Structures are given as structure tokens and as C-alpha cells.
Amino acid sequence: MLDDFFTRALLAGIGVALTAGPLGCFVVWRRMAYFGDTMAHSALLGVALSLFFQINLLLAVFGVAVLVSLLLLVLQRRQSLSADALLGILSHSTLAIGLVLVAFMTWVRIDLIAFLFGDILAVTPADIALIWGGGIVVVAALALLWRPLIASTVSEEVAEAEGMKPAQTRLFFMLLMALVIAIAMKIVGIMLITSLLIIPAATARRFSSSPEWMAVLASLIGALAVIGGLFGSLQYDTPSGPSIVVAALALFILSLLPAMRKHPAGPAASQGVR
Amino acid sequence: MNVRGGGDRAEDQLVSLKGTGIRRDGRWLVRGIDLSIRRGEVVTLIGPNGAGKSTTAKLAIGVLRPDEGSVARMRGLRIGYVPQKLAVDWTMPLSVRRLMRLTAPLADAEIMTALTATGIAHLLDAEVRHLSGGEFQRALLARAIARKPDLLVLDEPVQGVDFAGEAALYELIRSIRNATGCGILMISHDLHMVMAGTDTVICLNGHVCCRGTPETVSQSSDYMKLFGGSARSIAVYNHHHDHTHLPDGRVEHSDGSVTDHCHPQDGHHHDKGGHDHEGHDHPHNGDHAHQHGHNHHQSSQTGGSARA
Secondary structure: OOHHHHHHHHHHHHHHHHHHHHHHHHHHHHOOOOHHHHHHHHHHHHHOOOOOHOOOHHHHHHHHHHHHHHHHHHHHHHOOHHHHHHHHHHHHHHHHHHHHHHOOOOOOOOOOHHHHOHHHHHHHHHHHHHHHHHHHHHHHHHHOOHHHHHHHHHEEEEEEEEOHHHHHHHHHHHHHHHHHHHHHHHHHOOOOOHHHHHHHHHHHHHHHHOOOHHHHEEEEEHHHHHHHHHHHHHHHHHHHHHHHHHHHHHHHHHOOOOOOOOOOOHHHHHHHHH | OOOOOOOOOOEEEEEEEEEEEEOOOOEEEEEEEEEEEEEOOEEEEOOOOOOHHHHHHHHHHOOOOOEEEEEOOOOOOEEEEEEOOOOOOOOOOOOOHHHHHOOOOOHHHHHHHHHHHHHOHHHHHHHHHHHHHHHHHHHHHHHOOOOOOEEEEEOOOOOOOOHHHHHHHHHHHHHHHHOOEEEEEEEEOHHHHHHHHEEEEEOOOEEEEEEEEEEHHHHHHHHHHHHHHHHHHHHHOOOOEEEEEEOOOOEOOOOEEEEOOOOOOOHHOOOOOOOHHHHOOOHHHHHHHHHHHHHHHHHHHHHHHHHO
């Protein structure tokens, strides 16, 4: 079954979508969309460094994303510029440096478009193993950290006062985000990763009665977008990464239609999780 | 000083600050704070805007770290915290029930008990973002008390609560102290509460101005000086205002002169504090109406210098 490129693409895409759902909810709740974008854009710098130093691509992308987020924390603490200005600087300069470095390395030929917009049809069984393995790690970590994550999203001060460690929680969250960006890069590409985090979560919001339910729904909606996008791209011969994002957007717009009245999954869903 | 009497024993000490100060951008927010809270003790912080009340509370519970002095908390101290500000992002679907379990698991029965106590049991499954300011405040208070904390820290716990509700919530806070023997650190602008339900009042203005029982503090000259202007918002019993506090903190007197501080002889300061209010000839309700009027007046005057 894994012989078929389309099946592999489906498996890889669904794996990424399931992982991105809960994480994307936190991106939305914590208003970190631009932050996610910045981490994603820095991935190209990771790609360039991995080519230059001949190190593992995933490791390099993950490392650069973590470094950029730490750098942002340090810069924010100095409060010389607003957070969004800093994000803008880091986001585009890391992307630009990555592009320049790649251009300098005349001895390597890489398909930039594949990195920028994804190359889901070229995933290998090893990629799928990585996506699902990494995804399980991310989802398990989120489940373990769930209460402190939610608590510090609502109020870092209350979380801290009542015995949690929101600074640590935030750091863990950034590591998870860097990991997801590293493994999702091949599917939708650097430019579109954040859309896979944000759009399904935003779509899930209207149908959710609890944070837990919203996380689950975001995963399912993301998976639906992957399936729709891939079939659409097959049907109309469109690029697959952008097609997935367009499918996600279509679901989001559908969810806004008045006919799709808020239909919460019932209090049972929210009661089930403590 | 602790009217409940009892121990100065170390194990009763929940939190103690010694010479604590915190600095931001080269400016001391508060400095030289000595403060301790024992089991069963209600300590209320009062002071003008920017006096460092919330900052002091955050130092006490470890949300802020001191730049000088020390903060000692009892080992395993369980804190219930109602912050001054809390905004739940509207993108997060959060019911009151889920909010109650924010930092620790809680049985449904415990949730209901706490919500009933604060009068919002009917809002159990309401979404937090649809609550009114007063309802949200009640939910936050319920959440804090449901934890059965050793120390309850309440930063203006009744803001936005309607007038009848205020008295009931203060009564509830008192009864929690009596029932559980927890310590309470409160920031309040309500002189009634300060007078009636507090063991120790600490008057702040970047440092500890004065402290003691409500009776002694309300008669102290430091309190008079500090609350000369700001007391308009809480000094329910004084009605002769012959000077105005300028936005920069200076004081303009009726004769047009401007000084750094109020004079002790400034009009309403001669009125005695709350301790003799029984002899006051204003009807009780009238007093409150008056107080509210001054609240607005006060905020428009000092709004520019307000800070957390």
C-alpha cells in the first residue's frame, strides 16, 4: 500500500494534521500566529545550514527554530522594540539569510520551491515513520503538559501563584512547536506551515465547548483538509501543499455560514476531561 | 495587633516579607516592605494608585521575585489567587466548570459548593466570555476558594460586583476565614470591609506608610497624609474637601497655593476617621452615593498616573 505515492502523501499529511491540531489551538489562544510564522520562516536558514555543514536536515531546522525563539525571548525582555516588530525582523531576515546562503552554495542544487511550498507527493516511508513517531511524541507531551499549558494560557500569574511553572511550560511549548515545524516542513512547506496550525483551530472554535474538544476537532478538521486538498490536487493537477491550505480555508469559510449553527459536542465532552 | 490573638509561632506564619523591594527600569516599585500573614489572619493592603499594592501581593505569592530583601513562604503553602486583571482570550472555549479546574482537578460537588457560595451556581456551564464583569469576578473567587488554600490572595475581589453582592462576598470571605482558618491577603478600596473584616491594615505608598488594626491606622497621621486625597474614594465619612490633588501628585489648596503634600490642617483631614462614624449625621445610603461620586472624580484626576 505504501508503494503508492498518493497513499504515502495521505498518510503523511494526516499525521501532520493530527499533530498540528492541538498545537495550533495554543497558537490561536496565545496569539502566537506571527510567532509560529517566524519559527517556520527560520526553517529555511536551518535548511541552508544543514546543507552547508552536512548535518541532518531535521536536526538543523529544529535547532534553528529553537534558537530563533530563544533569541526572541531575550530580545523581548530588553523591550527595546515591540514584539511584532521583533518578529518581523527575525522572520524575514532568517528567511532572507537562508535564501542568500543557498545561493552562495553553488555546488548544491536544491529544489527551493519544494522547501517553500512543500513536496508531499515525494514523501518516503521513512518520512512517514518520522512524522507519526514525532507526532506521537508531540501529542503525548501535550497531553502530559495539558493542565499547566491551559492554566498558563489563561493566566501565567495564577498558574505561577498556584504552584505551576509557566516559564518552563512556555519553553516546552516552543520546543514542541519547533519539532512540529521541522517535521511538517516537507508536507506544506515553510511558507504554509502556520496555516495548517491556525486554520483548523480557528475552524474548530465555533463548534467547541471546551479547550479539549477544540483540540480534537482541530485535528480532525486538519485531516479533512489534507484529504480534500490532496484529492483536489490530484483532480485538478494543482500543487498539493497550497491545495491543502485552500481546502482548510474552504472548511473555515463553510464553518462561518449561518446554516452551520454552533453545534457544541455537548457538555459530555467537556465533562469527560478533567 | 492581631485581634484574633493567638500565636506568633513560626508554623502559623504563612508568608513573611522582610525588607522586600522590587525594581523595574531603575525605579523601585516598592521597597522595604515588611509584612507577614498568619493562619486565620486577614491583612488588607490599602494605598493610592501606583502604591504597589498588587506588586506587593505578587511578591508575597512568588509571581514576582524581589530585587532586595527576602520572601519566605511556608513549605507546601497552598495559594488561591484572584488577580486584579484576567482576560480569557475569546478564542478559548472555557466554561465556568472548566475554569474551576484550571490549576487542579476538582470534584463536581466541590465545584458546586464553591459556585453556590459565590452565588453563581446557575452559571456552571456558561462560557466564561459571556459572563458579566461581576459574574466573572464571582467565578474567580469561587475558583480560588474551591482550592481550599492556606492563603487566599484577593486583588480587588469585588470589582464590578453590584452593591448588594459586594457586602455578601465580603461576608463570604470572612466566613471562609472563620471556617477554614486560612490566611487572607486582600487589596480593597472598601473602607467598610477594611474596618469590619480586617485584622491588620497595611497602608502602602511605595513603602509601608503605617500599619495596625483598622482603628489605629485610620487615626494615624501617615494615613491622614497619604489618604488626604485618595481617601476621597474611600473616606466615606469626610465631606469637606478644600484641596485638590493634581495629576502629578501635588496638592492645590483652596487659596490657590500648591504643595507637595496635603497639610494636616487641610479641611477634611480634621474630620475624624471612620472610628466615630456612628455619630455621623449622614444617612448610611447617602454616604455611599457620595462615595461613588468621588470615585469618578478621583479616577479622572489620577488616571494619568495610574499603574498596576
